[in-house]
Amino acid sequence: MSEGTMQLRAQRDQRDQREKRLTRVLVGAAAVPVMLVAAGCSSDSGSGDGKDKAAEESAAATSASPSPTVREAAFGKLPEPCAAVTKKTRDDLVPKAGSGKEGSSNDTAVRASCSWDSLDDNGVKGSQFRWLSVSMLRFESDVTRGEGDKLARDHYQKQLKDAQAAEGAKDLKTTPVSGTGDEASVVRYDLKKKEGTFKQQTVVARVENVVVTLDYNGAGLAGDKTPDADDLAKDAQKAAKEAVAAVRKANAPAQGGTSSGSPSAPTSPSDAASQSATAPPAKSG
Known part of the structure; x- marks a missing residue:
């Protein structure tokens, strides 16, 4: 190659x-x-x-x-407001006042009220004036707002503050009241008007999810003597206790085991125990 x-x-x-x-x-x-x-x-x-x-x-x-839940309120209805205080007590507190004047309400199962007034005219010796009012407000449990009894507690405090803030009130006193619902207080004060001195008693009570506000005042007019504030306070507390008992009775289980209130909201065991221990039975007016 x-x-x-x-x-x-x-x-x-x-x-x-x-x-x-x-x-x-x-x-x-x-x-x-x-x-x-x-x-x-x-x-x-x-x-x-x-x-x-x-x-x-x-x-x-x-x-x-799970969806948000809240405990159901204990009471599902209110009693007839003009029968919340017994006839005997009404006759004692507001003599010859009659059956009372029921307040207007869109839903009497939630809000109800009644008032009575009387004037005992003694001629030249003057006259005695008395005025009685009972109002009831029931709170439903609500997922966004909370349980009914908590809402009622908040309203109870608000009602007390409103009573204590009355314009022109003199010698104001607030005292706890026992044996009337779950909590109660009486606010007492004098209110001077041109007709005379009015002795005002406001009892605010809460029982479960219902708030009862009872107002009672008296005055001696045209020269008549001013009523004793202690006597008026005792009468107001008696009437408030009857109104609380009427709320319980309206929601108590009827014969046969059915509830006269909301079927899903029976009276709680604690409420039943306090009812038997503190509240007298309500009488029909």
Whole structure:
């Protein structure tokens, strides 16, 4: 073989080796995008599955969470307001006042009131004036506002503050009252008017989810003597106790085990115990 031939062959071999190396590089380069695409697909799929799974778990947790609940109120109705105080007591506190004047209300199962007034005219010796009013407000349990008895406690405090803030009140006193509902107080003060000095007694009582506010005042007019405030306070507390008992009676289970109030809101055991211990039975007026 001549030297020229050997040189040509060597050059051809070198060219063949370069072409083989180039082919391997191109094949390897072409494989890289395929691997990246495959890896990308795998990554996207995993990310989507994770989001979907998280969303499903969140939805499942939401559906499994119980709806907000609140304990039902004990009392579902109010008594007839003009019969909340017994006839005997009415005759003592407001003589010859009659059956009373019932206040207007859109729903007497929630809000009810009645008032009486009397004037005992003694001619030239003057006259005695008496005024009695009883109002009742019942609170339902509500998921957003809270339990009925808590709402009633808040209103009880508000009624006390309103009574204590009476314009022109003199010699104001506030005293707790026992044996009347779950909590009760009497606010006493004098109110001087041109007709005479009025002795005001306001008893605010709460029994479960009902607030009872009883107002009683008296005055000696045209020169008659001013009534004794202590006597008026005792009478007001007696009437308030009867009104509280009337609320309990209106919601007590009737014969046969059915409730005269809301079927789903029976009197609680604690209320029943306090009723038997503190409250006298209500009489029909």
